[in-house]
Amino acid sequence: MSYKPFKDFYYSISIKTKLIIVVCLLFTTPILLIGYFGYSNYEKIMTDKYMYYANTNVKELSSLITERIEGLHNFSMDMLYDTEIYEVHKNLLKNPTDVLTEFKLKRDLESYLRSLVFSRPEINLMAFQFKDKDEIYMATRHLVYQSSSTIPMNEMYKKSAGQPNLIHYFDMDNNKVNHIYFARVIYDRNDLQELGLVVFQVNKEYLFGILRDFLKNEFQNVYVYGEFQEELFRLELYDPKEQSKIKGEEYWIHDTIEPLDWKISVSISSQILLKEVRALSRMILLLCLATIPIFIVLINFLYADIFKPTHVLIQKMKEVEQGQIGVTLKSHRKDELGYLFKTFNQMSQKIEHLIDSVYKEQLALKNAEIKALQAQINPHFLYNTLETINWKAQLNGVDEISDMISALSEIMEANIDRENERFISLQSEIDYMDNYIFLIQKRFGSKIQVKKNIDAASMSVMIPKLIIQPLIENAIYHGIEPKGQGTVILNIALKEGIDAQNKVSLNKTLIIEVIDDGVGIPSIVLEDLKKKLKEKDGLSLSNTAYKKSKVGVINVQRRLQLIYGEPYGLTVESTEGEGTRIQMTLPIKDTD
Structure with missing residues (x-):
């Protein structure tokens, strides 16, 4: 592939255009590369850190709910050692048909249940039913009357049969959990005979209100499900349907509430989580792009300040190249360009002076060469004459004069430099x-x-x-x-x-x-x-x-x-x- 068309195009455009292109590339390329990779990396780091933080919070909240359920279990265990129910049961056996006695026992037992309800803020209602009896003894926290028939005692009795531990029951209405109950069978401490069933309705806000307090960011929804996917709690701070419309990614965190095998699920919307970060990134990008016109203005100023005077200098140099003598530039600059203009003026003036004087110098050189040829004869003649005198002195036995002449001859020989x-x-x-x-x-x-x-x-x-x-x-x-x-x-x-x-x-x-x-x-x-x-x-x-x-x-x-x-x-x-x-x-x- 030939690169000549590209090179020709590159050399054909002006330096000003090249500067604008280069500055735009130098400015926008790092922004786009760093912005894209940096933003992607920052999104991932931020998402990972928040997921780690949210996962830790969910586990801690799951542990808190578990502790509260265990507190209910311990509360039900404490009732096994309370004598009140046993006393009522004993009196009922003594007078099974006495209406007055039954009324007093009902009053005493319900009073006892009411004291338990008010001593436990997580309990809204407590009820007790003796085995083989239809009467239900009930106490509620609210003053509004509630019929005992609304309590599913039979269903809970069936579910508790043969279960030594606390059981839970969901009162459902159109696939929605209205109330959560916990129930336990009470046995006689002496002969372990079954006495009846104690039931307490738990305040859902007490169990799951901490989820509302701790997980209330606008970019996450919280759900709690029973072991058979019954929905116990829902807190939606964003609309999942809208999230699916904008094709935003959702991250999920799941944990188990022991020992009931309930599930906590938290969904996190990446679109909302990173909304502020993406808005800030867009603002930075727009600000960076907005500075490009400023750079273009600066390039124009730089072009006018540096390259335009350089073009003027080039034109003056072309005039000198064409044979004009003494071309100079007027400039009051004291920077590098001023020094360049000053040097050009000195060079131009020096060239003018040299051209003006070269003819005279050539004439002087010719005269000097003629005089040098004439002067070269005298040292040779003097050297040869000294050699003759030295020969005569030796013939006449005047050795001192001969030595002096020999020494002078050696000096003359060195100055003549026959071998150059x-x-x-x-x-x-x-x-x-x-x-x-x-x-x-x-x-x-x-x-x-x-x-x-x-x-x-x-x-x-x-x-x-x-x-x-x-x-x-x-x-x-x-x-x-x-x-x-x-x-x-x-x-x-x-x-x-x-x-x-x-x-x-x-x-x-x-x-x-x-x-x-x-x-x-x-x-x-x-x-x-x-x-x-x-x-x-x-x-x-x-x-x-x-x-x-x-x-x-x-x-x-x-x-x-x-x-x-x-x-x-x-x-x-x-x-x-x-x-x-x-x-x-x-x-x-x-x-x-």
């Missing part, structure tokens, strides 16, 4: 310097002493030609000669280079020191000299005497900077009246 050598060995440089010192000492005698401390291992190192003699000459003529006498010390040694910042070993360097005990350099001249040594064009000196005295040092520095660059070259230290120390640092490397 750029680098020579340190040994050759020392030989050349020795010839120079020989002639100097013939002139000054013992007034000038030269001491050499040279590392023998450095003699084979290749160095630029004629860089030591100018320093020796400078020390003699500008340091020792004004004083009248003195000593020049030449120290040469190899040194292992160390990068002080990174603590690593560098290439070896050659250290050459020329030290004299002459008159030294005045502090003002020394500072100017140091400044000139750092300049690229150190020969542009303002003082004629200064030119004559220090031009050799500056020439050596310029040569070293051109060959090796930073940080190699010369350093000068001097104290007026005490002397001068010049140190030269050279790298040791292949010079082929």
Whole structure:
């Protein structure tokens, strides 16, 4: 598949359009990705945490209901040890047909039952029926009369038959539980003969009201069912039918109420549970999308501030490219673009100046070449003449003059440079310097002493030609000669280079020191000299005497900077009246 059409399209649209597209992608892509995955993950975490919390609550509530049912069981057990029912039963057996006695016993027993009802807030009604008797003794919490015929005593009697424990019974009406009853058979403590059946109707709010108090969030419904799916309690805070219409997901929690095998079921609507989270996510997304126009405005401002001036600069550069000279830009900016405009103006003006002066420079170069060819004849002629004089001196036995002429001839030979050598060995440089010192000492005698401390291992190192003699000459003529006498010390040694910042070993360097005990350099001249040594064009000196005295040092520095660059070259230290120390640092490397 060829990508050229896409590349052509990409390069055809403007930078402004590219910026808008890139910023929109950079801004919306993370929002969509992070929003989608973050929101999904957050929904899952929130749902899981709430389900864990709700499941724990349901188990705790199930335990509380179980405790209340066990309390009813314990209450029924306590009645087995109460003497009131036994006494009534005993009196009935003594006078089974006495109406007055039966009335009093009925009053006493119902009074007893009423005291139990008011002592137990969870009980709405209590009733007792003796075995083989039709009479039902009943007490209620409410003042409204309730007929004993509404109590399903026969059904509960049948269900309790043979059951040693408390049983429960649901009074149903059209598949709806109206009342919940608990019943237990009472036996004689002495002979374990069945006396009758005690029944109490339980307040449903007492059993299940805690569900209403603790599970009342708008996104959950609560149901309690009997062992045969009889609905005992219902609390619907949202409409399940509406939930199915919007296709919202429902989560269910189930638990068992022991020991009756009742079931608690809690449904949780994810749609309602996450309603606020989803609304907040939508608001964040809308706010993020609403900021896109702001970014577009900022991009337009950025385009006008940066790219439009850049286009102007490009147009000016095209004008220069087409041959226009001296093109400049007017700008008062002080930022990076201002620096760029300033540099362009300087470059344009420099080009104009160079084009204007190139013709003159070419003429001057031609004249300099002619003069150089003419000047080259004189050193050769002088060298050949000195060789002839040396031959005549040897024939006449004047050895001292012959030695001086030989030394001068060696110096001339080095300066003529027949083989055009750029680098020579340190040994050759020392030989050349020795010839120079020989002639100097013939002139000054013992007034000038030269001491050499040279590392023998450095003699084979290749160095630029004629860089030591100018320093020796400078020390003699500008340091020792004004004083009248003195000593020049030449120290040469190899040194292992160390990068002080990174603590690593560098290439070896050659250290050459020329030290004299002459008159030294005045502090003002020394500072100017140091400044000139750092300049690229150190020969542009303002003082004629200064030119004559220090031009050799500056020439050596310029040569070293051109060959090796930073940080190699010369350093000068001097104290007026005490002397001068010049140190030269050279790298040791292949010079082929």
